[in-house]
Amino acid sequence: MGTKTPNGAGTPSGAGRRNKEADKRARIAAAKAAAARAQRRSQLTRLGIGGGVAAVIIALIAVGVVGLSGGKSASTAAPVIPATPANTATGRDSTPPWAVPADTSAAVQAAGLPMLGAEGTVLHIHAHLDVAVNGQPVTVPAEVGIDDAAQQISPLHTHDTTGVIHIESPTQAQFSLGQFFTEWQVSLSSDHIGALTVDASHQLRAYVNGKAVDGDPAAIVLHAHDEIAVVYGTAAQQQKVPSSYAFAPGL
Structure with a gap:
């Protein structure tokens, strides 16, 4: 093996x-x-x-x-506020009532003012406007100078129908009644308001704190707590003119 x-x-x-x-x-x-x-x-x-x-x-x-x-x-350009406000007012030549214009931004631009993203705080004052035609008050509409859709606002504007004009500017400047009427798109001068013209029986007068102001009412410069009245009508309808306004606390 x-x-x-x-x-x-x-x-x-x-x-x-x-x-x-x-x-x-x-x-x-x-x-x-x-x-x-x-x-x-x-x-x-x-x-x-x-x-x-x-x-x-x-x-x-x-x-x-x-x-x-x-x-x-790089920096964002500051809004331009004119040093001298416009002393004329352009807009509708129609009879009241006068609603807030459809194109707010265009109306504010016509007044020579910018649209802001927020209310200015450098100058913050308020004035009050009364408008009367043939003895009847004319409503100053809410949101003159405010574009809700674009979320923008003029330094000169209204929030409600009380007639209080808010001046809230990012710079020190003067603002005129003519600028406001242009934003409202109501034509105003010494001889007419809208389609209402001076004639033999009708007058157009402007008053500041109860005192008559000569010349073009559009040239009136707005100051803190001014009571401004623009009155169209007969001589008898010029008698009862307010000299002051009771501003709400804080205004």
């Missing part, structure tokens, strides 16, 4: 196989680690380049902005 090969002789031992497998796993792990390190180096390199490019782009943008602005910081 032939000689038997001892158990396990001629083939790798179990321990040997385990050592080879462990070596193989170690080589694979080392290769993966090296690949990971190479990938990280590549990522760092790309980031370094990207950061440099971003820095260059930001610098170029900054230079461009400075160049366009003349080296000054």
